[in-house]
Amino acid sequence: xxxxxxxxxxxxxxxxxxxxxxxxxxxxxxxxxxxxxxxxxxxxxxxxxxxxxxxxxxxxxxxxxxxxxxxxxxxxxxxxxxxxxxxxxxxxxxxxxxxxxxxxxxxxxxxxxxxxxxxxxxxxxxxxxxxxxxxxxxxxxxxxxxxxxxx
Amino acid sequence: xxxxxxxxxxxxxxxxxxxxxxxxxxxxxxxxxxxxxxxxxxxxxxxxxxxxxxxxxxxxxxxxxxxxxxxxxxxxxxxxxxxxxxxxxxxxxxxxxxxxxxxxxxxxxxxxxxxxxxxxxxxxxxxxxxxxxxxxxxxxxxxxxxxxxxx
DNA sequence: GTTATTGCAAACATTTTGCACCAGC
DNA sequence: GCTGGTGCAAAATGTTTGCAATAAC
Numbered sequence: 001x002x003x004x005x006x007x008x009x010x011x012x013x014x015x016x017x018x019x020x021x022x023x024x025x026x027x028x029x030x031x032x033x034x035x036x037x038x039x040x041x042x043x044x045x046x047x048x049x050x051x052x053x054x055x056x057x058x059x060x061x062x063x064x065x066x067x068x069x070x071x072x073x074x075x076x077x078x079x080x081x082x083x084x085x086x087x088x089x090x091x092x093x094x095x096x097x098x099x100x101x102x103x104x105x106x107x108x109x110x111x112x113x114x115x116x117x118x119x120x121x122x123x124x125x126x127x128x129x130x131x132x133x134x135x136x137x138x139x140x141x142x143x144x145x146x147x148x149x150x151x
Numbered sequence: 152x153x154x155x156x157x158x159x160x161x162x163x164x165x166x167x168x169x170x171x172x173x174x175x176x177x178x179x180x181x182x183x184x185x186x187x188x189x190x191x192x193x194x195x196x197x198x199x200x201x202x203x204x205x206x207x208x209x210x211x212x213x214x215x216x217x218x219x220x221x222x223x224x225x226x227x228x229x230x231x232x233x234x235x236x237x238x239x240x241x242x243x244x245x246x247x248x249x250x251x252x253x254x255x256x257x258x259x260x261x262x263x264x265x266x267x268x269x270x271x272x273x274x275x276x277x278x279x280x281x282x283x284x285x286x287x288x289x290x291x292x293x294x295x296x297x298x299x300x301x302x
Numbered sequence: 303g304t305t306a307t308t309g310c311a312a313a314c315a316t317t318t319t320g321c322a323c324c325a326g327c
Numbered sequence: 328g329c330t331g332g333t334g335c336a337a338a339a340t341g342t343t344t345g346c347a348a349t350a351a352c
Contacts, residue, residue, distance in 0.1 A: 011243075025306060025351050037243040043250075043259040045238040047341080061309040066342065068307090069241055081240040081250065081259060082233075086342085087196040087316070089232040090220055092162075092188040099194075099232065100280050108194040108232060113276045121289060125264045128294040129251050136287050138272060143279040176326050176331060197317080212334040217317065219332090237317085238341070 011038050015077065022075065029053075029060055033068045034077070043081050083139060084108070098135050102142035109142070162189050166228065173226065180204075180211055184219045185228070194232050234290060235259075249286050253293035260293070 015034050019026045032053045036044065044052070050065045072078045083101055089108060098116060100109040116136055141149075166185050170177045187200045195203070201216045223229045234252055240259060249267060251260040267287055292300075 023306090023352095027307065027351070029308070034243070037241060041261070043240040043242050045240055045341090047238070049241075059309075062341095063310075063343080064308055069239075070343095071307095073241075076245075078241050078243045079245070081242050082235045082238070084233045085236050085239045087198070087233070088220075088236045089194040089196055090188060090200075090224075090229050091194050091232050092185070092229045094227075094230070100277060102280075103283065109278075109280075110192070111276050111278075113272075115271070119287070120266065125262050126251060126289065126291070127260075127262075128297070129253075129260075129289070129291040130297060131289055131291040132254065133291075134287055134289040136270070136285055138277065138280070138282055138285040140277070140280040140282040140284075146279070146281060174327095174331095178326070178332065180333070198315095210334075213316095214318080214335075215333055221318095222332095 008035075008038060018075065018077065024071070024075070028057070029064055030068055030072075032057055032060070033065060034072065037072075037078055083137070096135075098138065100138045100140060100142070102145055103139050104141055104145040104148075107142045107144070111138075159186075159189060169226065169228065175222070175226070179208070180215055181219055181223075183208055183211070184216060185223065188223075188229055234288070247286075249289065251289045251291060251293070253296055254290050255292055255296040255299075258293045258295070262289075 012031070012035060015031075016026055018024075019030070024030075033049055036049045036052050040048075040052075042048070046062065046065045046069055049069075050060065050062045053060055053065070069078070073080060083103065084106060087106075093110065095112075096117060097110045097112045100111055101107075119134060121131055121134070163182070163186060166182070167177055169175075170181070175181075183204045184200055187195065187203050191199075191203075193199070197213065197216045197220055200220075201211065201213045204211055204216070220229070224231060234254065235257060238257075244261060246263075247268060248261045248263045251262055252258075270285060272282055272285070
């Protein structure tokens with residue numbers, strides 16, 4: 001058996017264990033959704049997962065996919081690649097800079113630092129892609145939200 | 152007059168010049184939207200800009216704000232901070248890695264490199280934020296879309 | 303048997319579109 | 328006057344919610 005299948009088996013077993021330990025039901029829907037995620041390299045959307053699972057599992061609903069993704073994210077088993085997906089945000093600053101993103105209130109603050117001005121992204125790293133630009137996204141909690149936590 | 156106001160004046164003048172050079176009408180709506188963007192540090196959404204402008208300009212419509220933001224982006228005068236905002240995308244890979252994002256088809260590919268494993272983000276840089284995580288977002292054009300361009 | 307989860311439908315939020323009117327050039 | 332831009336309303340898209348039926352434990 002190839003090493004990759006073994007890894008997937010192991011991950012599924014760990015997933016089941018995690019659910020039991022945290023008192024979450026192990027439903028076929030959850031198994032299918034988590035399986036779809038660990039076997040995809042494409043960072044699928046809820047809709048992508050839904051379409052893929054529906055072939056094997058025609059009664060599953062898109063709402064279940066959304067609810068499950070949220071549960072898995074809260075459990076720290078998966079993460080959203082798109083922390084600010086819900087609204088488009090704009091910037092008139094055309095110089096290289098990076099972003100601090102507050103995971104609580106979605107504030108965005110700019111920062112710059114010499115060390116990140118000209119990152120080297122050699123071919124071994126970026127493969128065949130034509131690189132246009134890059135930014136560092138730092139996820140954190142802004143000052144105001146830290147205050148709110150203490151209050 | 153403070154240096155900041157001078158900068159804003161200069162930017163507005165350059166904006167007008169850019170529009171004329173490119174044959175775009177210089178309308179009060181466009182001026183107001185661009186002005187709102189260069190005077191905000193908060194990376195506003197279309198709705199934010201709309202609310203702010205409406206105070207001075209009660210007849211402006213949200214659709215105009217959307218259309219104008221798209222135009223300004225195509226002109227390279229502003230940029231979306233959220234290249235993938237239209238759909239939430241998920242990832243079960245819990246190790247540190249970074250993303251190549253195709254600006255054409257929105258494919259996401261992972262990459263890792265030793266140089267970006269443990270970025271130093273000192274207090275001078277991140278200020279009062281509590282940092283949880285970071286990723287580098289590289290914007291580019293994937294192999295398939297480069298092929299499609301040539302075809 | 304109890305509680306959490308599912309699936310459906312309806313609601314919601316954000317963004318896009320079609321089109322008549324209007325304003326910039 | 329011509330062309331492109333605006334504003335409205337409707338549609339489209341992506342996501343969330345309420346709730347009754349169902350399945351996990």
